Amino acid sequence: GNSVTQMEGPVTLSEEAFLTINCTYTATGYPSIFWYVQYPGEGLQLLLKATKADDKGSNKGFEATYRKETTSFHLEKGSVQVSDSAVYFCALIGENTGFQKLVFGTGTRLLVSP
Amino acid sequence: EPEVTQTPSHQVTQMGQEVILRCVPISNHLYFYWYRQILGQKVEFLVSFYNNEISEKSEIFDDQFSVERPDGSNFTLKIRSTKLEDSAMYFCASTGLAGRNEQFFGPGTRLTVL
Numbered sequence: 001g002n003s004v005t006q007m008e009g010p011v012t013l014s015e016e017a018f019l020t021i022n023c024t025y026t027a028t029g030y031p032s033i034f035w036y037v038q039y040p041g042e043g044l045q046l047l048l049k050a051t052k053a054d055d056k057g058s059n060k061g062f063e064a065t066y067r068k069e070t071t072s073f074h075l076e077k078g079s080v081q082v083s084d085s086a087v088y089f090c091a092l093i094g095e096n097t098g099f100q101k102l103v104f105g106t107g108t109r110l111l112v113s114p
Numbered sequence: 115e116p117e118v119t120q121t122p123s124h125q126v127t128q129m130g131q132e133v134i135l136r137c138v139p140i141s142n143h144l145y146f147y148w149y150r151q152i153l154g155q156k157v158e159f160l161v162s163f164y165n166n167e168i169s170e171k172s173e174i175f176d177d178q179f180s181v182e183r184p185d186g187s188n189f190t191l192k193i194r195s196t197k198l199e200d201s202a203m204y205f206c207a208s209t210g211l212a213g214r215n216e217q218f219f220g221p222g223t224r225l226t227v228l
């Protein structure tokens with residue numbers, strides 16, 4: 001079945017550091033891939049998404065490129081802020097999934113210090 | 115901005131008791147979901163609901179679980195006889211579109227079974 005693997009956390013960075021959170025997936029065909037973020041005390045919010053190979057999703061300074069050859073969708077940001085501290089979830093919806101069931105990774109906690 | 119709401123935010127119950135978790139999806143959405151996350155583990159799909167019936171359910175969603183849309187606004191998850199292993203964060207989500215699109219999540223209900 002479909003699956004998502006994320007790097008273990010927590011990831012601890014100083015403000016303005018470069019961020020990478022790795023995400024790889026296993027799925028047949030061309031799934032849609034998402035990054036969701038969960039700020040403390042809140043629900044999951046869509047951060048960015050990509051629906052086909054070589055698509056780049058971007059939002060709030062975060063970027064991720066859908067790499068079919070490496071089955072990856074790594075999240076990057078050039079300069080993190082304290083307000084980026086949250087849990088980040090990589091997820092996918094399979095190509096032949098009729099009712100959009102999301103398959104999640106375990107989440108990666110990001111802690112940014114001033 | 116419309117949002118998905120969930121109540122209660124935290125529910126504590128005794129093993130064997132019934133619990134009902136409540137969700138109010140975004141008002142014009144048609145597809146509804148429950149997911150759960152056991153502490154430290156992945157967010158897992160439980161069930162999807164469309165047109166007043168279950169469209170897909172996972173193997174976790176056994177006879178102890180049921181979902182209902184009792185009126186035009188609420189979407190509930192009932193656990194008939196809770197077990198210790200049901201302790202988790204339960205997320206409700208909704209979307210208005212078919213296909214592989216963004217799901218909007220609520221803040222979650224933390225269920226603790228003693």
